[in-house]
Every structure is written in structure tokens, then in C-alpha cells.
Amino acid sequence: MTETLTGWAATTKDKPLVQMELPLAQWNEYSVDMNITHCGMCGSDIHTIDEGWGPTAFPCVVGHEIVGVVTRIGDKVTNIKVGDRGGVGPECYSCQKCPTCLEGYQNGCERGYTGTYNGKLPNGDKTYGGYADKWRGDSRWVFKVPDSMSSEDAACFFCAGVTTYAPLKKFNVNEKSIVGVLGIGGLGHFGVLFAKAMGATVVGMSHNDNKKEISKQLGCDDFINTHNESDLARYRKKLTHILCTGTSNDFQWGTFFNLLHVNGNFMNVAAPEWNFPELSPLQLLMSQISISGTAAGPPDIMQEMINFAAEKGLKPWITTYKMSDVNNAISDFRAGKPRFRFVLEN
Amino acid sequence: MTETLTGWAATTKDKPLVQMELPLAQWNEYSVDMNITHCGMCGSDIHTIDEGWGPTAFPCVVGHEIVGVVTRIGDKVTNIKVGDRGGVGPECYSCQKCPTCLEGYQNGCERGYTGTYNGKLPNGDKTYGGYADKWRGDSRWVFKVPDSMSSEDAACFFCAGVTTYAPLKKFNVNEKSIVGVLGIGGLGHFGVLFAKAMGATVVGMSHNDNKKEISKQLGCDDFINTHNESDLARYRKKLTHILCTGTSNDFQWGTFFNLLHVNGNFMNVAAPEWNFPELSPLQLLMSQISISGTAAGPPDIMQEMINFAAEKGLKPWITTYKMSDVNNAISDFRAGKPRFRFVLEN
Numbered sequence: 001m002t003e004t005l006t007g008w009a010a011t012t013k014d015k016p017l018v019q020m021e022l023p024l025a026q027w028n029e030y031s032v033d034m035n036i037t038h039c040g041m042c043g044s045d046i047h048t049i050d051e052g053w054g055p056t057a058f059p060c061v062v063g064h065e066i067v068g069v070v071t072r073i074g075d076k077v078t079n080i081k082v083g084d085r086g087g088v089g090p091e092c093y094s095c096q097k098c099p100t101c102l103e104g105y106q107n108g109c110e111r112g113y114t115g116t117y118n119g120k121l122p123n124g125d126k127t128y129g130g131y132a133d134k135w136r137g138d139s140r141w142v143f144k145v146p147d148s149m150s151s152e153d154a155a156c157f158f159c160a161g162v163t164t165y166a167p168l169k170k171f172n173v174n175e176k177s178i179v180g181v182l183g184i185g186g187l188g189h190f191g192v193l194f195a196k197a198m199g200a201t202v203v204g205m206s207h208n209d210n211k212k213e214i215s216k217q218l219g220c221d222d223f224i225n226t227h228n229e230s231d232l233a234r235y236r237k238k239l240t241h242i243l244c245t246g247t248s249n250d251f252q253w254g255t256f257f258n259l260l261h262v263n264g265n266f267m268n269v270a271a272p273e274w275n276f277p278e279l280s281p282l283q284l285l286m287s288q289i290s291i292s293g294t295a296a297g298p299p300d301i302m303q304e305m306i307n308f309a310a311e312k313g314l315k316p317w318i319t320t321y322k323m324s325d326v327n328n329a330i331s332d333f334r335a336g337k338p339r340f341r342f343v344l345e346n
Numbered sequence: 347m348t349e350t351l352t353g354w355a356a357t358t359k360d361k362p363l364v365q366m367e368l369p370l371a372q373w374n375e376y377s378v379d380m381n382i383t384h385c386g387m388c389g390s391d392i393h394t395i396d397e398g399w400g401p402t403a404f405p406c407v408v409g410h411e412i413v414g415v416v417t418r419i420g421d422k423v424t425n426i427k428v429g430d431r432g433g434v435g436p437e438c439y440s441c442q443k444c445p446t447c448l449e450g451y452q453n454g455c456e457r458g459y460t461g462t463y464n465g466k467l468p469n470g471d472k473t474y475g476g477y478a479d480k481w482r483g484d485s486r487w488v489f490k491v492p493d494s495m496s497s498e499d500a501a502c503f504f505c506a507g508v509t510t511y512a513p514l515k516k517f518n519v520n521e522k523s524i525v526g527v528l529g530i531g532g533l534g535h536f537g538v539l540f541a542k543a544m545g546a547t548v549v550g551m552s553h554n555d556n557k558k559e560i561s562k563q564l565g566c567d568d569f570i571n572t573h574n575e576s577d578l579a580r581y582r583k584k585l586t587h588i589l590c591t592g593t594s595n596d597f598q599w600g601t602f603f604n605l606l607h608v609n610g611n612f613m614n615v616a617a618p619e620w621n622f623p624e625l626s627p628l629q630l631l632m633s634q635i636s637i638s639g640t641a642a643g644p645p646d647i648m649q650e651m652i653n654f655a656a657e658k659g660l661k662p663w664i665t666t667y668k669m670s671d672v673n674n675a676i677s678d679f680r681a682g683k684p685r686f687r688f689v690l691e692n
Contacts, residue, residue: 108632261445281614281618281622281639282617284637285640288453292635292637293632293633293634294634
């Protein structure tokens with residue numbers, strides 16, 4: 001039995017990825033083996049290669065928007081079977097014992113969840129992601145891809161999709177909602193698709209007009225240039241939700257407080273390299289809004305999200321690259337070319 | 347018919363209040379006249395006298411925790427009758443036409459509500475508060491004091507009470523909640539009373555141990571000194587809610603993020619003169635908590651709050667002063683003497 005994967009590994013932050021044979025995690029009764037067919041490219045992959053969030057344990061195979069075909073399952077696996085297509089997102093394990101895990105929020109595990117790459121399992125095994133031919137991991141973080149959805153379309157839902165679905169769901173977006181999606185990029189485009197599918201009126205938002213046309217093509221009902229006074233006046237106190245998927249570093253709370261309706265939600269899923277500025281306690285309380293953030297989603301929400309996406313026939317805007325062309329894909333990604341997401345294909 | 351009140355007015359920010367005859371607002375079919383029996387002293391009163399939040403339109407009679415006996419009602423008044431005891435809080439009018447008012451959040455009126463003092467009604471009349479013998483205003487901002495509650499106990503509920511009740515109610519505090527009340531002062535003490543009455547476990551919180559004993563006397567189940575590492579460790583990820591009623595200027599988000607359980611709520615009702623510091627978007631999303639604020643409460647919540655307080659037999663800790671002794675009361679207030687609230691009595 002093969003106990004290795006062949007992956008495109010980062011060996012240091014300044015070199016192209018190289019193909020490398022690396023050990024699969026130790027097999028256990030909850031394990032699933034998959035032959036990877038597709039893997040989406042996420043900003044986190046590039047940040048990790050670049051050590052932008054701290055040291056990376058090289059060699060590192062990134063990729064946490066994985067779809068593959070299941071080739072083997074452990075004795076205790078019940079949620080997926082050999083031949084099924086499985087999806088894996090950014091998390092692949094958690095303690096399952098802390099109160100947060102037990103409440104079904106494994107993505108907030110109090111001991112820290114294990115990332116799908118650059119992580120460590122309890123037995124010390126390193127985790128390797130989806131820029132590879134094979135994946136092995138715990139079935140409780142593997143989700144069945146619905147039959148109606150192609151694997152290439154499915155891949156990016158497992159990170160970018162759930163990252164935007166989870167807050168929209170948590171804060172009850174529905175047909176009465178008017179949702180501003182701030183930042184029309186990889187995450188934002190999923191935000192628009194999901195908010196529309198939930199029945200909301202959706203307003204694309206960006207700090208200039210560059211994304212205005214493409215927002216409408218994506219399905220947005222309107223657009224706010226956050227530096228255009230007339231756009232801001234038109235939506236004063238109108239938005240029930242703002243999904244922040246990206247910000248510019250001239251971000252001002254006041255702009256968004258003025259747009260949000262009473263009891264409105266500012267939901268952050270972006271992780272820019274700058275901080276949100278100081279916050280006036282008085283402004284916060286007078287506006288009566290909430291500021292929150294969510295991190296991907298726990299297993300229950302992952303499966304619910306992909307089922308919902310399939311049921312609504314959501315189709316992400318993706319460009320596919322051969323897995324062997326990964327270094328070119330990364331160059332194009334760094335050049336800001338995704339409209340809106342890249343998928344690597346074996 | 348008397349068309350004047352006699353109030354204790356601030357005439358400039360640096361002088362004691364002086365007794366002064368001032369006009370009542372113009373009578374209309376929604377008007378209520380009350381003989382004021384009690385008025386609580388709120389930090390906002392002192393801020394307004396001191397012009398801490400901007401210019402004050404002197405002469406100004408402050409006080410927005412008013413209880414009185416109704417002496418006259420307009421033809422369209424249905425919620426209160428002559429002889430009833432009425433309570434008035436910090437808001438006394440709003441446009442009643444904007445979407446926010448129509449949804450029942452008049453305290454977030456999009457055109458700005460009218461404050462009970464230092465405000466202006468649509469006809470241009472100035473509003474005068476409760477440091478006076480009489481009050482006249484719109485019945486829709488007058489709430490019936492339940493029979494079981496004394497007027498002196500009732501007064502402070504109309505600002506400090508609702509300010510803490512509203513967020514606890516909005517964010518669903520119940521017997522499963524573990525609520526940290528940050529700042530054990532006038533507001534915080536109401537926060538403790540309400541959170542306990544809602545069935546929660548309540549933890550007093552302050553930046554040193556000075557309020558530890560009094561927190562327990564108030565009914566807190568435990569206490570966190572936010573500079574004591576062992577207190578912080580004991581409550582790591584344990585609090586479902588933090589009600590921020592006051593902060594010190596060394597406030598750090600990380601301290602509170604670490605204490606809040608997944609999906610926890612940091613609810614601010616304090617208006618200190620410093621800002622909350624910069625906020626890390628990544629920390630915000632990883633912690634999966636919400637930061638919010640509420641401003642007093644709309645009419646429906648005001649009546650609900652005072653009824654709930656009466657039903658639960660809540661008894662605030664107050665010290666009464668004769669209305670004529672108001673300048674001494676203000677001196678004592680400035681000296682930090684309230685444990686926990688002052689009430690002026692006619």
C-alpha cells in the first residue's frame with residue numbers, strides 16, 4: 001500500500017514549488033484516502049508559502065480547497081464511502097473534547113484546530129494539503145460533494161465558500177436583507193453568490209469603481225464606491241449586513257456605521273496586514289450595530305454549505321490550471337489575475 | 347394653568363446649579379404633565395453640565411431618570427392616566443416616520459431622537475429634564491411605574507436600568523449564560539442585578555481588586571481582576587457575554603477575546619473619553635465573537651424592562667438627596683461616592 005504522496009512543496013519562501021515525495025499521515029480507523037482531482041488556490045496558501053503569518057514548517061504542501069475521489073476508508077468511517085467524491089477545507093482535525101468542539105464549533109477548538117497544511121496531528125504527523133496527488137486525513141473533516149456539482153466547481157467552496165456562507169447564515173441573511181459585500185475578489189464573489197441565493201438584495205462595495213461592472217455581472221443589485229458621497233448617501237442606514245471580505249488601509253469605521261441599519265451586522269472574514277482603526281465606544285453604542293468575525297466553518301456547516309450551493313446551482317467563476325503548472329498559477333495569482341478563483345487540476 | 351417649571355439649571359459649565367423658572371413645552375394631544383417626585387443622577391447629566399460631549403444650550407436642566415405623578419394627559423394619551431406614576435428616560439421624542447422608528451427602535455431614530463434635556467422638539471421648544479418640580483412631554487415616552495416598586499427605586503431604571511437590560515435582552519442572556527460585567531459602578535450594578543434576574547451566572551470584572559467584595563455583596567458569583575493572570579486563566583473562553591459598563595484606558599481587546607466563548611458577545615454601553623484600541627481583523631475572526639453596543643432602549647423595551655424589574659423585585663443600591671441639595675449631590679457624585687446611584691427627591 002502506498003504510504004506516500006507526491007506534492008508540489010514549498011521548500012523555502014523564495015523559491016518555486018518543487019515536486020517531492022512525502023509521507024502520508026499514519027492510518028487509523030477514521031482515515032480516508034483520496035486521489036486528489038482538484039485543489040483551489042487560496043490567499044492563505046500564498047501567505048503560508050511567504051511565511052506572512054509566521055514561520056512555515058518546510059517542506060510544505062499547501063492547498064485547502066481539496067476535492068478528490070475516495071479510495072479507502074477506515075473501519076469507523078460512516079459519512080463517506082469508496083468512490084464518493086470528498087471535499088476538504090482548511091481544518092482537518094480538532095481535540096473534539098473541549099466545550100467549543102462539543103458544541104459543534106470545532107473551527108474554534110480551544111486547543112487550536114489542526115490546519116490542513118502546515119499543521120500537526122496529535123501523533124506528531126505533519127499535514128500536507130491539496131497541491132498533490134493524494135490526501136489522507138480524518139473522515140470527520142471530509143464532506144461529500146453533491147452529485148450535481150462538478151469537482152472543479154466544488155473545490156473552492158471548501159474554503160472561500162464556507163468562509164462567506166458561515167457568517168451570512170449565522171447572522172440570518174434572508175430575503176429581507178440588504179447585504180453589502182465589501183471587496184469583490186475571491187471571497188467577495190462567493191459572498192455575492194451566497195447572499196443572492198439566500199434571497200437578499202446584494203450591493204457590491206469597493207473603494208473605487210474598478211469592480212462596479214463585474215459586480216453587476218456577478219449578480220449584485222447595486223454598487224457602492226466607498227469614496228463616492230452619493231453612493232454612501234443612497235445607502236445611509238440601509239444595509240442590514242456588511243460582509244467584509246477585503247479592506248483598503250484607509251478603512252474608517254464611520255463609513256460603515258453610517259451605512260448599517262439599526263441592529264445591522266458588520267461581519268469580517270478578511271485578514272489584511274493592517275488593523276481596523278480605533279473604535280469610538282460612543283459611536284459603537286449609538287449606531288447599535290455589531291462587529292463580528294467568523295473563521296471558515298465547523299464540519300456541520302461545511303456539509304450544509306456545499307449541499308446548499310448544489311441545491312441552488314451556484315457556479316463560481318474559476319480558471320483552471322494543470323497541477324503541474326502550479327508555479328505559473330501562483331505567478332498569475334500574485335499578479336492579481338483571478339476572476340475570481342484559480343483551481344489546480346490533476 | 348401653570349406653563350412653567352421650576353428647575354435646578356446649569357447656566358454655564360463652571361457654576362453650581364441655580365433654581366430658575368423655565369417654560370414647559372407647548373401642550374398637545376399626546377402631552378403628559380407630571381409632578382416630579384424623584385430623579386436619578388446619571389453620568390450623562392454631569393457630562394452635559396460640563397459640556398464634555400459638546401456645547402450645552404444653557405440654561406439647561408438635566409436629569410433623565412425621572413419619576414413623577416401624572417397630573418394631566420392629552421386627549422390621545424392611552425398608556426397612562428392622571429394619578430399614575432410615570433417614568434421617563436433619556437429620550438422623549440423621535441420622528442416616528444423613519445424605518446428605524448417604524449421598526450420600534452426609536453432610540454436609533456435616523457433623524458436623531460430628542461433628548462430629555464438639552465434637546466429640541468420639532469416645534470423648537472427646548473427640553474428640560476428631571477432636576478425640577480414638573481415635567482411635560484410626549485406620553486409615548488412615559489412609562490407606567492409598576493405598583494410594587496417605590497418611586498425612589500424606580501427612577502434610575504429609566505436610564506441606567508434600561509441601558510444594561512437592553513443588551514442583555516438583545517443578546518439573549520439566560521440561565522445558561524455566564525456574563526462578565528466589566529465595571530462595577532452605577533451601570534454595572536444594574537447589569538449584575540438584571541443578569542442575575544435573567545438566571546445567568548454573573549462575574550464582576552474590574553481592573554483591580556477594589557470592587558471584589560462589593561461585587562459579591564451585589565450578587566456576583568465570582569470576580570475577575572483583569573490584571574490578575576490566574577483570574578483570566580480561570581475564565582479562559584468561559585464567558586458567553588461581557589457587558590462593558592466602564593473601561594480603563596489600558597483596555598486591550600486580547601484580554602476580552604480570550605475570556606469570551608465562541609459566539610460570545612462583547613456588549614458596550616460605556617462612553618469613556620478614550621477609544622477602544624485598534625482591532626486585529628484576524629484576531630476578530632479567529633475568536634468568532636461579536637462586538638456591539640446599544641443606546642438606552644426604545645419605548646417597548648423601556649416598559650418591558652421596568653415590568654421585569656418589578657416582577658423580579660429588583661432593588662437598586664441608591665442614596666437619596668433632597669432635590670434642594672442637588673449641588674452637594676453633584677459634588678459627591680464627582681468625588682466618586684455613589685454606591686451605586688444617587689436619587690434626588692422632591
